[in-house]
Amino acid sequence: MPYRRTPAVQARIDAQRTAVVEAGLGLLAEHGYAGCTMAAVAARAGIATGSVYRHFPSKAELSVELFRTVVGREVAAVSEAAGLAAHRTCAERVVAVIETFASRALKSPRLAYALLAEPVDPAVDAERLVFRRAFRDVFASLIAAGVESGELPPQDARLTASALVGAGAEALVGPLTGPLTEGSGAETAGEAVGPGTVPALVTFTLRALGVPDAHHA
Amino acid sequence: MPYRRTPAVQARIDAQRTAVVEAGLGLLAEHGYAGCTMAAVAARAGIATGSVYRHFPSKAELSVELFRTVVGREVAAVSEAAGLAAHRTCAERVVAVIETFASRALKSPRLAYALLAEPVDPAVDAERLVFRRAFRDVFASLIAAGVESGELPPQDARLTASALVGAGAEALVGPLTGPLTEGSGAETAGEAVGPGTVPALVTFTLRALGVPDAHHA
DNA sequence: GTCTATACGTCGATAGAC
DNA sequence: GTCTATCGACGTATAGAC
Numbered sequence: 001m002p003y004r005r006t007p008a009v010q011a012r013i014d015a016q017r018t019a020v021v022e023a024g025l026g027l028l029a030e031h032g033y034a035g036c037t038m039a040a041v042a043a044r045a046g047i048a049t050g051s052v053y054r055h056f057p058s059k060a061e062l063s064v065e066l067f068r069t070v071v072g073r074e075v076a077a078v079s080e081a082a083g084l085a086a087h088r089t090c091a092e093r094v095v096a097v098i099e100t101f102a103s104r105a106l107k108s109p110r111l112a113y114a115l116l117a118e119p120v121d122p123a124v125d126a127e128r129l130v131f132r133r134a135f136r137d138v139f140a141s142l143i144a145a146g147v148e149s150g151e152l153p154p155q156d157a158r159l160t161a162s163a164l165v166g167a168g169a170e171a172l173v174g175p176l177t178g179p180l181t182e183g184s185g186a187e188t189a190g191e192a193v194g195p196g197t198v199p200a201l202v203t204f205t206l207r208a209l210g211v212p213d214a215h216h217a
Numbered sequence: 218m219p220y221r222r223t224p225a226v227q228a229r230i231d232a233q234r235t236a237v238v239e240a241g242l243g244l245l246a247e248h249g250y251a252g253c254t255m256a257a258v259a260a261r262a263g264i265a266t267g268s269v270y271r272h273f274p275s276k277a278e279l280s281v282e283l284f285r286t287v288v289g290r291e292v293a294a295v296s297e298a299a300g301l302a303a304h305r306t307c308a309e310r311v312v313a314v315i316e317t318f319a320s321r322a323l324k325s326p327r328l329a330y331a332l333l334a335e336p337v338d339p340a341v342d343a344e345r346l347v348f349r350r351a352f353r354d355v356f357a358s359l360i361a362a363g364v365e366s367g368e369l370p371p372q373d374a375r376l377t378a379s380a381l382v383g384a385g386a387e388a389l390v391g392p393l394t395g396p397l398t399e400g401s402g403a404e405t406a407g408e409a410v411g412p413g414t415v416p417a418l419v420t421f422t423l424r425a426l427g428v429p430d431a432h433h434a
Numbered sequence: 435g436t437c438t439a440t441a442c443g444t445c446g447a448t449a450g451a452c
Numbered sequence: 453g454t455c456t457a458t459c460g461a462c463g464t465a466t467a468g469a470c
Contacts, residue, residue: 058466119342126336132387156417162391163384163421170349170383171376177346200373204380208425220452220455230457254441265459267444276442 017055019045024066032114033063033124060123067124071115071131077104082138090146091211094139098168098205099198105172106193113176116169132169136161143209153210164205171201234272236262241283249331250280250341277340284341288332288348294321299355307363308428311356315385315422319415322389326410330393333386349386353378360426370427381422388418 023044027035038059042049056062081100085093105112114120115128139161146152175194222230240261244252255276259266273279298317302310322329331337332345356378363369392411 117342117346119339119346121339122336125334125342129334129336129390132390136387136391155420156413158391159388159414159417160421163388163418166383166385166387166390167380167425168383170353170386171380173346173349173383174353174375174379196373197376200376201380203372204377204425207427208384208421210424222456223451226451226457233458255443256441266442267460268458270443271457 013054016045016047016051019047020052020055020062021065021069024062025069028066028070028114029108029111032110033118033120036063036066038062060121063121064123064127067115067127070111071127074101074104074115075131075134077101078135078138082142090142090149090151091206091209094142094146094164094209095202095205097138097142098164098201101168102172102198102201106175106197109176109193112172116176117173132165135165139164146209155210160209164208167204167208168201171197171204230271233262233264233268236264237269237272237279238282238286241279242286245283245287245331246325246328249327250335250337253280253283255279277338280338281340281344284332284344287328288344291318291321291332292348292351294318295352295355299359307359307366307368308423308426311359311363311381311426312419312422314355314359315381315418316415318385319389319418323392323410323414326393329389333393334390349382352382356381363426372427377426381425384421384425385418388414388421 020041024036024041027040027044038052039049041062042052045052052062056065078097078100081096082093085096088096105116136158140157143152143155143160144157147154147157175197237258240258241253243261244257253276255269256266258279259269262269269279273282295314295317298313299310302313305313322333353375357374360369360372360377361374364371364374392414
């Protein structure tokens, strides 16, 4: 008779895995990947260090899972923002995406820096490339629609989209790297970090898109 | 009498170190960091694998040295381009930098991808951040001058500069990742990869800067 | 699940400089 | 004779194939 995992045991294992991920997410938000040592994650999850390897074969895989989880939330938030602005112009939908992305990043600076630029592991780097392509495609379809309708001047939608993704990410890294004051309460005060960053980025975006009246400074 | 390294021996050691770096640069340009295994570098340099560790304590340190060497060349090329355009408008100087950077990247796609985006090692990632800040500062001073003189509309020069750095890098990653055809001869044919990429990027840049007449498409 | 291949980093041995 | 630079094979870890 082979060993069979009972539902109760399986549930406990699943709960433990969830606890590991939750612990990792918490540490990631507070101290970035630098704080996500296997020992720290295990301690916060209330298990032994070695037990983490029951769920993830390596630190790199855990890092990737945390990355995908958090960035998945951001994709959802951004998609929702684009959806809510569906009745507006293409440029305004792009702006809605940028504003949502940037303001959320600035509210969680340490987390945003970890996702955008913190040197971590080649596996996470590879995942960054994947998600950047995804964001690019979102922008590209919006821009292509704008060009199609004549709202935006003719342009290579993919290239503009790529450039906007890179611009948004890089523009945020600056304000994010300066104040790595983790307990500054910026997460709850809203917009305490880099005042004026979002409007400036919006202006940049509108101009780059070639919107005729870019008077949003 | 303690052992003293004679000049002849020292010269031989220095030459060997140079050979290692040269071998690494060649492999980097042909196959990216993926081709820069310690064994391959040693073989091309004509020494034993273990001897590489006489000059570099780890692969990461060698990777960083290669990165700094190549990017240093790019910084020099870009600086020269900015200098040659010193008599022109600020926007044109920014464009000169972008054009130089982008066209050089497109002529050596594999190398450019390795420097810009290839997942490698956290140490190289950290170096990327350093050099991006350097490029940002170059743009920032040009833009600040343009705003000062009234050539460009009022804006946060640092933020625009960061955004342009990110935009340029990200816009190139796309065209670079597709054709990783290394022996395609694109290095000598000039501009065989991503036709139209540079003009499109220039248009994007001019619009983003807020140049009044951005009719350069 | 096993087995092979690849690659980093180390080590004892050797040849040669001092 | 002593110390050192170099070699190349080995240990270990990991990823992929079968």
